[in-house]
Amino acid sequence: MKKTFCLGGVHPNDNKISKNAAIEVFPPIETAYISMAQHLGAPAEPVVAVGDKVKVGTVIGKPTGFISGYVHSSVSGTVKAIEPRADIAGNLVMHVVIAVEGDEWCEEIDRSRDIVRECNLTSEEILSKIQNAGVVGLGGASFPTHVKLNPPKDKKAVALILNGTECEPFITSDDRIMRERPVEILIGAEIMMKVLNVDKAYVGIEENKPEAIASMSAAAKDFKGIEVVTLKKKYPQGGEKQLIDAVIGRQVPSGKLPIDVGAVVQNVATSLSIYEAVQKNKPVIDNSVTVSGHCMDVQHNYLVRVGTPVSKILEVAGGIPKDAAKIVSGGPMMGKAIANLDAATVKANGSILILSEEETVRKPESNCIRCGKCASACPMGLEPWLLNKLARVGGRYDDLEKERIFDCIECGCCLYTCPANIPLLDLIRINKAEVMKIIRGRAAKK
Ligand code: SF4
Numbered sequence: 001m002k003k004t005f006c007l008g009g010v011h012p013n014d015n016k017i018s019k020n021a022a023i024e025v026f027p028p029i030e031t032a033y034i035s036m037a038q039h040l041g042a043p044a045e046p047v048v049a050v051g052d053k054v055k056v057g058t059v060i061g062k063p064t065g066f067i068s069g070y071v072h073s074s075v076s077g078t079v080k081a082i083e084p085r086a087d088i089a090g091n092l093v094m095h096v097v098i099a100v101e102g103d104e105w106c107e108e109i110d111r112s113r114d115i116v117r118e119c120n121l122t123s124e125e126i127l128s129k130i131q132n133a134g135v136v137g138l139g140g141a142s143f144p145t146h147v148k149l150n151p152p153k154d155k156k157a158v159a160l161i162l163n164g165t166e167c168e169p170f171i172t173s174d175d176r177i178m179r180e181r182p183v184e185i186l187i188g189a190e191i192m193m194k195v196l197n198v199d200k201a202y203v204g205i206e207e208n209k210p211e212a213i214a215s216m217s218a219a220a221k222d223f224k225g226i227e228v229v230t231l232k233k234k235y236p237q238g239g240e241k242q243l244i245d246a247v248i249g250r251q252v253p254s255g256k257l258p259i260d261v262g263a264v265v266q267n268v269a270t271s272l273s274i275y276e277a278v279q280k281n282k283p284v285i286d287n288s289v290t291v292s293g294h295c296m297d298v299q300h301n302y303l304v305r306v307g308t309p310v311s312k313i314l315e316v317a318g319g320i321p322k323d324a325a326k327i328v329s330g331g332p333m334m335g336k337a338i339a340n341l342d343a344a345t346v347k348a349n350g351s352i353l354i355l356s357e358e359e360t361v362r363k364p365e366s367n368c369i370r371c372g373k374c375a376s377a378c379p380m381g382l383e384p385w386l387l388n389k390l391a392r393v394g395g396r397y398d399d400l401e402k403e404r405i406f407d408c409i410e411c412g413c414c415l416y417t418c419p420a421n422i423p424l425l426d427l428i429r430i431n432k433a434e435v436m437k438i439i440r441g442r443a444a445k446k
C-alpha cells in the first residue's frame, strides 16, 4: 500500500494542466527589481550604490542577522535605484533596481550543463558555499538553507527527506525539474547527506507524477542510500510534518521541529540550488515558475530570473485572459492573491495561478452546523470550528494560544471542507498574526 500521512487531509482536484510544459528559459528582461527580503528572517542590506556596474552573480545584499541571507544580482547592468517598492503582497520592501545591459556573468560561475558529481569539500566548506550563494528553502518557506543544514549539536539527524510531493493543485515546476534534472537534484541530496552525516535519504513524490517517479528512481540507482518513495496523493502532504509522517512514520510533536525526530526536509528545488551553489559556484539567481490556469490558452513552466516583474511574466505567457478574476502567487489552497502586478518575483515564487470569476467566487456563508468536517480534515489535529468561534468573539487571544493556533500550517483543508462556507483560514490567519504581536510584546517587556 502506498504511504501517506495519518491525520486529516483532503483530495482536491490536482489540476496539473501544465505538467507537459517543459521548462522554457524566460526571455531577457529590461529591468530587474531585486528584493532584499528573499528569505525568512532579517532582510539583507544593500551593498551596492546607484551607478554601480554589476554582473550576474554579483553580491548586492548581505545578511543582517543569523536568520538572513545573501542576495545576488540576477542580471548584468547598472544599478538604477535602491528604494522601497511594494512586493507581491503589497508590503514596502527595499529593492535594488538594475537596468539590464547584456548578460555578463561572474567568472567563477560554471555555466556549462556538464554534471559534476565529485565533491571533496569539508562540511564547513559546503555550508559556507551554500550560505554565500544565498540558498533558501524553495518550497515556500524561504528559510536560509545553511541554518537548516546546521542543527544544534545536541540534535542528530538520521535521515534527509527531499520533498517532491508538490501537493498544491496546478503547480508543476518541481515535477518538471525532477523529470528534467534528476541527477543534479540527487547530487544536491548527496551533498546534504555529507553535511548532515546521514547515510539515508528519501525522495517523497506523489503518485500523480509517474514521469518524475520514473526519472528520479532511474537516477537514484547510482546513489547509495537514496530511495524514492511513492506517496498516495493527499493534500497537504508537502507540509514538513505530514511528509515526515508519510515517509518515515515519525510524528513531530506540537511545538517541536523535524530535527527533534531526526529528520531534515528540503524541497527538490532547494536540492538543485545546492548542487548549483556547491558544484557550479552559481548563486540563486533564477528559479522555475509555473504559470497556469484554466482560462489561459497555453500553460507554462519558465526558468525566470529573480526580480522579474509579474506583469512581464504574464505578458510573455500570453497576456491576462479576459475572464481572469484573480491572480495568485502559489496554488489555490495556500497561495495568496497578488496585490501588485508590478511586483517582482523572489527566489521562492514557484507559481503564478490565474483564476476565473467562476473559480474564485465564494459561496454565501451560513451558520456552523457542528458537522466536525473541519476537525476531521485538519492535518494538525486542531478544532478549526473552535478557533473560528474564539476568533469571532474577539480578544480571546490566550484561549486561541491554548487551542494551538500556532500549530496551524494554513493549509486551508478546513475551509475546503466546510459545508457552511465559513472563511476559517482567513480568520485563523488574522488571529495568528494578532497572537504573535501579543507574544512579541510580552517578550519585549521582559
Ligand atoms: S488551515 Fe490550519 S486549522 Fe485549517 S485545516 Fe489547515 S492546519 Fe488545520
Ligand code: SF4
Pocket: 367, 368, 369, 370, 371, 372, 373, 374, 375, 384, 385, 388, 417, 418, 419, 420, 421, 422
Ligand atoms: S466544517 Fe464548518 S460547519 Fe462543520 S463544524 Fe467545521 S466550521 Fe462548523
